[in-house]
Amino acid sequence: MRPAPSLAIDAELGIPEFRAIAAILQDEARITLGEAKVTPVQSRLAKRLRQHGLGSYRDYLRLVREDEVERGVMVTALTTNHTHFFRESHHFDHLVSQVLPRLKTKKQPVRIWSAGCSSGEEIYSVAMCLLGQNAADANWIRTADVRLLATDISQPMVEAVRRGVYPQIAADAVPLAYRGRWMRDAAEGVAMADQARALVTSRVLNLFDPWPMQRRFDVIFCRNVMIYFDEPAKRELEGRLVKQLTPGGFLYIGHSERLGRAEEQGMRSCGQTIYRKDEAAA
Numbered sequence: 001m002r003p004a005p006s007l008a009i010d011a012e013l014g015i016p017e018f019r020a021i022a023a024i025l026q027d028e029a030r031i032t033l034g035e036a037k038v039t040p041v042q043s044r045l046a047k048r049l050r051q052h053g054l055g056s057y058r059d060y061l062r063l064v065r066e067d068e069v070e071r072g073v074m075v076t077a078l079t080t081n082h083t084h085f086f087r088e089s090h091h092f093d094h095l096v097s098q099v100l101p102r103l104k105t106k107k108q109p110v111r112i113w114s115a116g117c118s119s120g121e122e123i124y125s126v127a128m129c130l131l132g133q134n135a136a137d138a139n140w141i142r143t144a145d146v147r148l149l150a151t152d153i154s155q156p157m158v159e160a161v162r163r164g165v166y167p168q169i170a171a172d173a174v175p176l177a178y179r180g181r182w183m184r185d186a187a188e189g190v191a192m193a194d195q196a197r198a199l200v201t202s203r204v205l206n207l208f209d210p211w212p213m214q215r216r217f218d219v220i221f222c223r224n225v226m227i228y229f230d231e232p233a234k235r236e237l238e239g240r241l242v243k244q245l246t247p248g249g250f251l252y253i254g255h256s257e258r259l260g261r262a263e264e265q266g267m268r269s270c271g272q273t274i275y276r277k278d279e280a281a282a
Helices: 015-029 035-052 057-066 068-077 089-104 121-131 155-163 168-173 176-182 194-199 231-243
Strands: 110-115 146-152 183-186 189-192 200-204 217-222 245-253 267-271 274-277
Touching: 015 035, 015 057, 015 068, 035 057, 035 068, 057 068, 068 155, 089 121, 089 217, 089 245, 089 267, 110 121, 121 146, 121 176, 121 194, 121 200, 121 217, 146 155, 146 194, 155 200, 168 189, 176 183, 194 200, 217 231, 231 245
Parallel strands: 110 146, 110 217, 146 200, 217 245
Antiparallel strands: 183 189, 245 274, 267 274
16 A cells, blocks of 8 residues: 655745746746745645645646646636735826716726736726715716726636625725725625626636737726736737727726836826826727
């Protein structure tokens, strides 16, 4: 009888195995991992080793190469999902003061995309901004065609958006007027009101796969996503995001990110990490 493998908690992630895992992550999601990330990668994947009864990361790497489902689980496990409501609040101030008046008078459908949405706090912050602080503020949505799209590479994150339920402490970052109007107490904390959830559709999407969206977007939030990609991947994604914007549309990116070749792509800065597409852009 073969002895049981050693407990995964005792396994160490060697540099050769780390590099192989990093290469898979780069191939699957274009995410770049430096060797400084060995310890967090080991920590995140230890649970997977235990679940499969594996005694080494070499064994786990063999499984990942053979099993497409587990490969997807690994990519999800190594994807950073840190977010909160109204993160980088100046973006939402700009959305309300500069963008919302334009959307309210728009004759065509209104489309907004949260690319790399994580667990949904960003897209629901957007939804609350559109709905406003009281019922009267939300009246315009009843007669308009407004849809918000939230996408992420992680299926569990997409499911979290669909549930729209968050820990009580998460609601502390929500301005009181929005919180009182568009959140409800729930057994697990707070739940987004039906009016907010009705605006949002969530889907699994790898940002480097073909995009199925037929319409272009008035607003795209893609924040603190590009920091995980190398320069060629960043430039590729930037170009695709710009093309997916309507003329005059707005792109919000993370506080440590910059849009390369902005003017060349028909974009101009109109605030801290906020860009607007030229109205005349084809």
